[in-house]
Amino acid sequence: MVNHLPPLAPLNYPQAHCVGDIFVHPHAVIAAGVLLWAEPGSRLEIEAGVCIGMGTILHAQGGTMRIGTGANLGAGVLFWGSGDIAAQACIGAATTLINTSVAAGAVIPPGSLLGDTS
DSSP states (O other), rough: OOOOOOOOOOGGGSSEESSEEEOOOTTTEEEETTTTEEOOEEEEEEEEEEEOOOOEEHHHHHEEEEEEEEEEOOOTOOOEEOOOOOOOOOOTTTTTOOOOOBBBTTTEEOOOOOSSSO
């Protein structure tokens, strides 16, 4: 007998948890289980055509965090601090970004660590 996993929940913005000053373009796609969090004095902006995978955490702190038009963030991405993911960039699953920016059209492999200053 073959066991199958249940289907994934539909990608739907209301299933994300939002805290703080956040703008999500109506043509962005936000998966279930996403946390969008902007600390006081910070802002999070998500532009049109953005796709954010399940379990991703975007935590704006110390400025503005922007996710550019058509950017794609895989499941389980953690982006903390401030910076930009420019248009059409692709961030692989389980990548961590700390106070950094990613160029337009860049492809970041899964499991990467960007912006770590330690």
